[in-house]
Amino acid sequence: MDGEAVSPAPSALFLGLDSGTQSAKAGIWDLRGTCLARASCALAVRTPHEGWAEQDPEAWWDSARAAIREAASQVDARRVAAVGVSFQRETFALLDDENRAVRPGILWLDIRAAAETAEAADRLDPGAYHRRTGKPLDVTSVLPRMRWIARHEPAALARARRWNDVGGWLLGKLTGVPGTCVAGADTTGLVDIGTRWWAPDHLAFCGLDRLGMPGLFEPGSVVGSLSPAAAGLTGLPAGVPVAAGGGDGQCLAVGLGGRGGFTLTLGTSVVIGLPASTPTTSSLYRTLIAARPDRRFLRESVIQSGTHLLRWFEETFAGPGLDEMEQEIAALAPGSEGLVTVPHWWGVRFPESLPEARGATVGWSHRHQRAHLLRSIMEGIAFELRKLADDHRAASPELPAAVVAVGGGGTRSRAWLRILADVIGIPLVLTVDPEPAALGAAMLAATAVGAYPDVDAAATAMTREKETIAPEPATASVYESIYRGSYLPLRDAVLRLAPGVRR
Numbered sequence: 001m002d003g004e005a006v007s008p009a010p011s012a013l014f015l016g017l018d019s020g021t022q023s024a025k026a027g028i029w030d031l032r033g034t035c036l037a038r039a040s041c042a043l044a045v046r047t048p049h050e051g052w053a054e055q056d057p058e059a060w061w062d063s064a065r066a067a068i069r070e071a072a073s074q075v076d077a078r079r080v081a082a083v084g085v086s087f088q089r090e091t092f093a094l095l096d097d098e099n100r101a102v103r104p105g106i107l108w109l110d111i112r113a114a115a116e117t118a119e120a121a122d123r124l125d126p127g128a129y130h131r132r133t134g135k136p137l138d139v140t141s142v143l144p145r146m147r148w149i150a151r152h153e154p155a156a157l158a159r160a161r162r163w164n165d166v167g168g169w170l171l172g173k174l175t176g177v178p179g180t181c182v183a184g185a186d187t188t189g190l191v192d193i194g195t196r197w198w199a200p201d202h203l204a205f206c207g208l209d210r211l212g213m214p215g216l217f218e219p220g221s222v223v224g225s226l227s228p229a230a231a232g233l234t235g236l237p238a239g240v241p242v243a244a245g246g247g248d249g250q251c252l253a254v255g256l257g258g259r260g261g262f263t264l265t266l267g268t269s270v271v272i273g274l275p276a277s278t279p280t281t282s283s284l285y286r287t288l289i290a291a292r293p294d295r296r297f298l299r300e301s302v303i304q305s306g307t308h309l310l311r312w313f314e315e316t317f318a319g320p321g322l323d324e325m326e327q328e329i330a331a332l333a334p335g336s337e338g339l340v341t342v343p344h345w346w347g348v349r350f351p352e353s354l355p356e357a358r359g360a361t362v363g364w365s366h367r368h369q370r371a372h373l374l375r376s377i378m379e380g381i382a383f384e385l386r387k388l389a390d391d392h393r394a395a396s397p398e399l400p401a402a403v404v405a406v407g408g409g410g411t412r413s414r415a416w417l418r419i420l421a422d423v424i425g426i427p428l429v430l431t432v433d434p435e436p437a438a439l440g441a442a443m444l445a446a447t448a449v450g451a452y453p454d455v456d457a458a459a460t461a462m463t464r465e466k467e468t469i470a471p472e473p474a475t476a477s478v479y480e481s482i483y484r485g486s487y488l489p490l491r492d493a494v495l496r497l498a499p500g501v502r503r
Contacts, residue, residue: 266410
């Protein structure tokens, strides 16, 4: 896209795509932030073995184009002035000469490479790795995962010619340009956050130096134009600029409007984030390149068990779905009648790195039903968030603690939002749009083509607060007692059971 940018017309629309773990979502907004169209297409996660999580990369594109096409059919698609892309992070695929996946994509949820992670920590300097990439060397890093493939699937690796993440896969399908967004690719542990480019020695360590790597585009920059082939599949006009948005967590922070304080993502995983101007590092969080063109950063702490754990509950225990149980959950008293859950079904990443840790529920009696367990799981995730928030505030007393801006699919549960506000003890701010990651991608697309001078101006114009859920003092006091008297001791005991933890 050469030449001077021309500002879009006042009637212009902007499409944001958010390709997540469980679905691809597309929305179309005008310059005032009014959503005129919305669509989604489900994605399945395959778990062929304990600790594995995989998807077919073709499903990333199939779900994305289906969601875009459905959203585009709801408006005059000729008004769409730009497309922005948000994507699930740490997930990647290996491709052959014809750009076909040589094996299923490995998801961020996957913890198969625990042994390779320990080996990498022995051969590398984990502290130097962390300072260079902003990320702790853990089981979600691409380095140990690639070494797992080399050890267990050498034939697949021999056929591979290119590496790609979800963002690069989708941007390539949309434009034909082999590139991804640095604000998202950085979560792989392959990017030097100082140079904002691939770290050559990290690529060499895991064998990626011999494979083609996508180019890295800055967030809020135009990658290319929508190809005629992609236009035919999505219902959008060929030639529409396609912009790099960033990883879904980074785009969500943009779509929530940058109100200061914490951001909270209630998605497949639960993520608590905090904006930062410098790339500091700590075992408490990972430091990300923010989805902003001004080269800022984002501190994130991740709980692996989010709405994926709620979906596990729904699929494992036959009966009414989560939506049908909402009133039943809300009617229960805080504490789930003595049931306490440590929610680490998929291990722990922050502040400890214990990929083999697991969860536990204690306090069962004959009175307990499905709703008690579900509420206890929601409370357990809230308690874990409380611990992370407390740890952040202890590490940085100057942090603003006025509000928590919250988004993601979990916001559909009013009962869970009430639990979170009362447990964390900080008001939760909900924005009007229920899909802030897709909105953030649309805002970055609008900024990329000159509709706004910067992301902050886009946030002022396109995001609005819907409501604030404040803690209820009496309930917060009950949860405080449960948190300190029951949850923290149980958490400590459960984590000591993880293999490799000194007892």
